[in-house]
Amino acid sequence: MSVFKSSGIGIAGIACAVPKNNVPVESFTSAFGEEAIRNFTSVTGIKSTYKALPEQTASDLAVVAAQELFSRINVAKSEIGAMFLVTQSPDYRRPSSASVVQLRLGLPIDCSCMEINLGCSGFVYGLQTAMAMMSASDYKYGLLLLGETATKLVDPMDKSIVMMYGDAGAAILLERQEDVKTTTLLRSDGSRYKAIILPAGGFRDMAPDHERFICSDGIERSLYDIFMDxxxxxSFSISDIPEAINDYLKITETAVSDYNAFVFHQANQFIIKQLIKKMKLPKDQVPLALDRYGNTGGISIPLTLCDAYGDKCGEKLKSLICGFGIGLSWGVANIEVDTDNLYPIIQTDDYYKEGKLIPGQY
Amino acid sequence: MTNQEKLALIEETLELDEGTLTPETILEDLDKYDSMAKLSLIVMFDDEFGKKVEGAEIKAFETVNDIMALMEK
Incomplete structure (x- = not known):
């Protein structure tokens, strides 16, 4: 089984950022009608999301979150040995946005930087990867960043998704902490790679026609729009996910009562309610942030932690986290974090103006 | 489970009045057979039969009888 253990590495702090531009679902009333909006909110629980400016990228949101983290915690950047950026919305086809972020955050050359291409499972995968790198070295800090601007990939008339995605960034500082033990279970099923897909613009089909066609869900899209079955x-969310969590509890020999927070990827409220019912979880220990932020992909777990516990003082969270989605890819882990180290979510319009290259400029 | 019980369970899942459905009822003819109804069927199969129903199986349903045929433990 794909189970990983690490010890002696813990979370020093988590900061998150969203764009300033708030989009209430009611703003889609003229496009889809009142009833469709009401039905959407009653199933998904989503009432509004935040949408990045056209110039603002996932790495911009991750950078703002990281800067917030550095303003809260005094860290010598020379002591950060590895940085990971989890995103599926890179600034360029190449190089990876991790290079740009390294420059902007002033991380030293003696810091390994790389991008991880994952979506909703990205926090769990990224955390395990960052911890494994730290375990294999002796540097003091590791930095895990996540950024996503999925709103830019949706056809504006796609009523199944356009109100669902929200943009966000997160920054997690890892440090050496005695007595912290983490177990992570990771799974992936490539046979379902088409379940969430945006076909055009990759190297299989770089510049196909923009012709629109009816997809299997009856909604019209082009190959340039994100599709979700x-x-x-x-079906995946309410069967494979509880199964993975149950396997995780068995492997770790823990029970629901050993945790005081269950932080799930904020896919939609209906899914989370099913998980609560099926896993018999205490409802008040399963925080929701999607009503105000939408589905923010891999950022949703750190965002929900900061949203639900960012204003609490001195509480120790023993949380079970679970991310799941595109790939299909999913993971379960435990994290222990002091609520003092979860910072309130900030809003930003910042973007990297020098990042936009003009012909003749390079 | 008798056919009558199966019909009652489908009616309950789709929030329809008792006696609305027959095995021959065509699903697309029902106003209530929307995407939410399909999710509710997935939950019903999971809760009542411990059965994982894939999206493709749900999409293949044409009549109430097609749903009933899968309703076995």
């Missing part, structure tokens, strides 16, 4: 993804 909602029924299959739902």
């Amino acid at each position: 909602g029924t299959s993804v739902f």
